[in-house]
Amino acid sequence: MTQLQARGVVRAYGPTPALRGVTLDLAEGEIVAVTGPSGCGKSTLLHCLAGILRPDAGEVTWRGHRIDTWSEAARSRLRRTEFGVLFQFGQLVAELTAAENVALPLLLAGTGRREARTAAFTWLERFGVAEVADVRPGEMSGGQQQRCATARALVTEPRVLFADEPTGALDTLTGEQVLTQLVRLAREQRTAVVLVTHEPRIAAYADREIVLRDGLVDHTGLGLDVPLAGGAR
Amino acid sequence: MGEVSTPHVLLGLLAGGSRHGYELKRAHDERLPRARPLAFGQVYATLGRLERDGLVATAGQDRVAGPDRTAYALTDQGRDTLDQWLSTVEPPMPYVASTLFAKVVVALLVADVDRARSYLIAQRAAHTARLRELTAVKTDPSATLSDVVAADFAIAHLDADLRWLHATLGRVADWHREVHP
Numbered sequence: 001m002t003q004l005q006a007r008g009v010v011r012a013y014g015p016t017p018a019l020r021g022v023t024l025d026l027a028e029g030e031i032v033a034v035t036g037p038s039g040c041g042k043s044t045l046l047h048c049l050a051g052i053l054r055p056d057a058g059e060v061t062w063r064g065h066r067i068d069t070w071s072e073a074a075r076s077r078l079r080r081t082e083f084g085v086l087f088q089f090g091q092l093v094a095e096l097t098a099a100e101n102v103a104l105p106l107l108l109a110g111t112g113r114r115e116a117r118t119a120a121f122t123w124l125e126r127f128g129v130a131e132v133a134d135v136r137p138g139e140m141s142g143g144q145q146q147r148c149a150t151a152r153a154l155v156t157e158p159r160v161l162f163a164d165e166p167t168g169a170l171d172t173l174t175g176e177q178v179l180t181q182l183v184r185l186a187r188e189q190r191t192a193v194v195l196v197t198h199e200p201r202i203a204a205y206a207d208r209e210i211v212l213r214d215g216l217v218d219h220t221g222l223g224l225d226v227p228l229a230g231g232a233r
Numbered sequence: 234m235g236e237v238s239t240p241h242v243l244l245g246l247l248a249g250g251s252r253h254g255y256e257l258k259r260a261h262d263e264r265l266p267r268a269r270p271l272a273f274g275q276v277y278a279t280l281g282r283l284e285r286d287g288l289v290a291t292a293g294q295d296r297v298a299g300p301d302r303t304a305y306a307l308t309d310q311g312r313d314t315l316d317q318w319l320s321t322v323e324p325p326m327p328y329v330a331s332t333l334f335a336k337v338v339v340a341l342l343v344a345d346v347d348r349a350r351s352y353l354i355a356q357r358a359a360h361t362a363r364l365r366e367l368t369a370v371k372t373d374p375s376a377t378l379s380d381v382v383a384a385d386f387a388i389a390h391l392d393a394d395l396r397w398l399h400a401t402l403g404r405v406a407d408w409h410r411e412v413h414p
Contacts, residue, residue: 180371180372183372184372184374199392200360200361200364200391200392200395200396201364201368201388201389201391201392203361204361204364204365204367204368204388205368205372209361
């Protein structure tokens with residue numbers, strides 16, 4: 001069932017168009033990669049879908065409700081309760097420990113302190129970083145920070161996770177470990193994922209791929225309907 | 234980097250002790266998952282050559298209900314050969330030889346930019362589909378480390394090909410002008 005929809009979304013930065021009419025459906029629990037060359041509009045699309053940016057034209061609907069017309073407060077509430085957001089780096093609060101960072105979205109949503117802390121530990125364990133629970137971001141490696149940020153993005157068990165180049169700052173092995181775990185847990189709890197990346201090997205983790213070019217959908221799916229030479233595999 | 238040297242792989246699989254041809258085939262397919270499976274005939278033919286060259290020797294025979302169950306063991310010479318192989322670094326891409334590359338060149342020679350471009354796009358779709366299949370293999374919770382490492386090897390190469398396909402798509406028009414000035 002489609003839960004998030006974009007219809008003809010247009011967005012410009014001053015005179016520069018970033019999106020020129022993008023339409024996209026996201027089903028419950030679906031993992032979709034949004035790819036394309038630098039400057040194609042993929043991050044802008046993610047921001048519009050997540051209700052961070054408002055499109056200049058077009059519609060974004062969440063479970064049948066147009067959210068692009070909502071106030072900033074209403075969209076912010078939606079992001080706290082139904083959405084999770086994950087960027088490339090630098091999203092942890094520097095003054096808080098890993099456990100406090102992960103517990104933060106739960107506390108903001110009204111969960112009790114003790115319960116939030118327990119959940120935070122569980123999620124840090126799931127990403128293999130329980131040992132840094134009481135450590136502040138400045139004393140962690142890049143990989144540990146991104147694992148914590150991923151735990152924090154999933155701790156509220158959001159319906160959609162928006163991830164913009166989530167492994168872009170990590171080495172290959174660490175990046176793949178984080179992504180494998182992210183995808184596994186997202187599937188377990190039926191969290192849909194919008195995964196923005198310019199790397200084919202990262203996009204391959206998704207169920208489906210949407211390729212943008214110059215602010216428009218260039219092609220989708222990339223299913224194999226061509227014959228292979230010699231029938232070989 | 235060329236074809237896998239089956240003789241050396243078999244020597245390696247015998248390093249831990251003698252084995253029958255059938256056991257060697259099984260060990261090969263288990264340790265090198267997603268490689269082209271070894272045919273029995275190829276195992277026995279290779280063992281025959283290795284024996285002829287003094288790199289393996291028969292080490293007993295137990296004939297159970299018909300099939301040949303000759304066991305083979307590594308000789309000292311075989312161990313030296315294996316050691317030498319392991320100490321040798323493979324030449325990194327000594328030639329730029331790939332059917333992908335050759336096909337685009339030929340498409341540009343005999344046809345036009347569109348022909349080359351449509352091949353590149355179709356190949357990119359095939360590569361992407363295979364990349365997704367192997368990523369699913371590797372992220373399956375039941376995947377062994379052998380599966381993961383084998384899939385990773387293919388994924389890294391597909392990824393490199395995809396980057397090349399993508400960059401070449403962006404260059405194919407200029408390239409055509411160079412080929413047909």
